[in-house]
Amino acid sequence: MVETPPGPGPEEEGPVIEVVVPEGAPLELACVLRVEQRAEWRREGSAALPAALQVAGESAGAGAGAGSGGLTARLRAAAATRELQGVYSCARGPQAQRLRVVVKPRPAAYVTVAAAATEPATTLAPAGAPLLRQSEVLPVRAESGGAPPGTPQYYDVGRNTSMTCSIPAASGQQIVWEKNNTVLANVKEIKDRYKLESDNARLVISRSVEEDYGNYSCKAGGEAQHWQLRARVYTKLPSTDSSVVDGQKLKLVCKMIGKPALPVKWFYNKDHTSYDEEVVKDLQLGVELETGGRIKLENSDAGIENGQLVIEAAERADAGAYACIPDFSAAGNHTQSPHLPAVTVLRVKDMYAALWPFLGICAEVLVLCAIILVYEKRRTKPELDDSDTDNHDQKKS
Template sequence: MRRKLFGAILALCVGWFQAEAHTAGFIKSPLSQMKLIEDNAELDCEVIGNPIPEVQWWFIEGEDPDEILTQLYDGARDDRVRINATYIDHATSSLMLTNLTLNDTGVYECRASNDPDRNDRWTPPRVKWIRSQANVIVFERATIMTEPNVVSNVTSATLSCNLTNPSSPIKGHFWTRNGVIIKDSQSAKPDAYAEHHIEKVDYHYSGLYTCVFQTEPEANATIEVKVAPHVTAPKHSENANEKDKAVLTCVSHGYPLPTDWFWFKSSEGDDKDPIVNGSDKYEIKNTPNKTTLYVKDLDINQDMGTYHCQGTNDMGSAIDKIELRVRSQLAALWPFLGIVVEVIILITIIFIYEKRRKPDEINDVAKMPFQPDGVLNIALHALCIISPHDLLPVASSASHWIAVDEQLYQVKQESDICCVFQEEQLCDKPQRQKRPAEELQLRAEQRCSYDYC
């Protein structure tokens, strides 16, 4: 019983696999389209199956029973038919119809089959061709009267379009500039007349203006708004090091873009020397909206200066300039040298200040309490003032004691010191009497001495 059940299941699986292996199916069918004369139409078809099915395209004219079927191939209809097909995981095929005419209107059929006998005329196929159809309808192009056809050499302009013989009712209209919809131009009115005003005609508002009438299919016409090119350098000053390569760039805006680019270098006076592309020194690369100049192996004497870029179209030309500065190879050391100079100046200022300042006390004078026999038991000190004028070395082979303001100081041999004392000397012996001390000024010609009691 189990064997019979297993055999039945196996037979069912094999039968399902065989059916699956010989079945083709569409995963993408072609879509119907409405086109205008001279437009292009593309139909796509994708089919799966095992083995991978073959795909064919057919054109059907007329209706049953008088319909005429014609198989299409790549290059048919005066090379206006293009067929591309791939057979990898599944079958993919696309039919392209270019430069449509009214005779291209009709039914296009995508056929697919993976039966081995599908193309045998004498053996009927076990599996029929599967089919998917799409309609392509080609209309006469509507007539749109534009005013003006081209805008140039004006400061403002009004663009207008007048649609005649539309292919279907008008649902509205709008304007585009360079393919982008102008928001305030959209209208849902079924008018056959559209108008757009440009207050200022410059490079900001130049371009291709298209009026679009929402019919089936859409009808449109284009008006050109032309201006002279607007050329500008993103950077008007460039810095580069000697022996390096400088890159100078200019860009252009507006419509139409420049057809020619030129570079110049300022010479003496107002003269400009043209730069030749492809030399050992210069290389120029141009695109419609950009030009780039490469200056190689920079020389600080020859390559520094003003460079001019010029763009030209059929409406005129424009020019801009770039200042090129070339730095010496030692330029990288300049910040370090500047720091060194600043440090040297700072040290010099500090040295001069320390040399010329007048301190309140002389650090070299030693303070000592003095208690000799017979001298008053008083802590003594004195004040020594440094004079910046008439300073001469003081010669002294011995130390001297000076009693000033009830203090005693020992004066040592020093230079550039002038001490002024104007105090009374104190004596403790009875035979000595107190007398005022004379003003003593220490100079080179007079030893720093004191007349003791």
């Protein structure tokens, strides 16, 4: 729900407040009316609202202006669609507030995040599906958990994860948690980041890191339950813009976040020479990078299979957009990370590109010197003529 403050005074036009909502998410607009205002929703100045929108009426609001008798007008839609975009106003008059609704495309066009950590791996989007910007990240759970014992549980690096032990502890016995057969209290990398709740039955790991992956177990009264904790993997590239000089060697290293690591797949689109809103939108997952000859894939220094793209003697035709993603087809039941793939746009520069500015400066200096010489020659000629005239007059006298 979006609630806006009361509008400005009658002398000025109401501000346009941008409301951004993901496609498919519930939409609710709310604004606080002044005492003299009556709710009358309009879209782009027209009283004809889309059929998906429903006026929810007016109620005493808790926002600014409510204390002076103001009401809150609400407009709702069960699921936001692109057709609902536009500028809305909740009352007539120049003082009416205006809200611009922007519906962002469904980010699941590239990956579908598993609804539960135990679901099998989802598949890549088919050829033709748009690839989203690296900077746009799908929503990540504040805390992962809930996988039953004996099954893999996946977590997002940097977020909390939890496991719940269902072994009934006998009177006087405590539940003991272990990682890789080592009591948690003796595991240095997790020692200050975990806590036990509900009489040690629930383990919560805060700010998970890659090294938290492993085999966890809870033990009590001779019984044990086990979990395989795995970090969802995603990729990173050093920058969204890369460059290389024509004829030189290029090396792009795709960094893998999360463990256990997966092989990397590379994709390419030659039609983009600059990074903008369209580059990721148009980069198609179906266009996998063709290797061979000058272009080859190598294992990175971190041991990631195909984690390094090498182009020997780069050519102008190599320019374009490159993306690296984890190869989930080799992951078994690994669930995909909600993070989006890494994308960089490669520019291949002319090997003489740095020389042209220097030659231009040299040409400017030469032209300037020529102008100075011509000016000096023209200035000294009249002086010589005057000197000859004076000498002639002195001889006659």
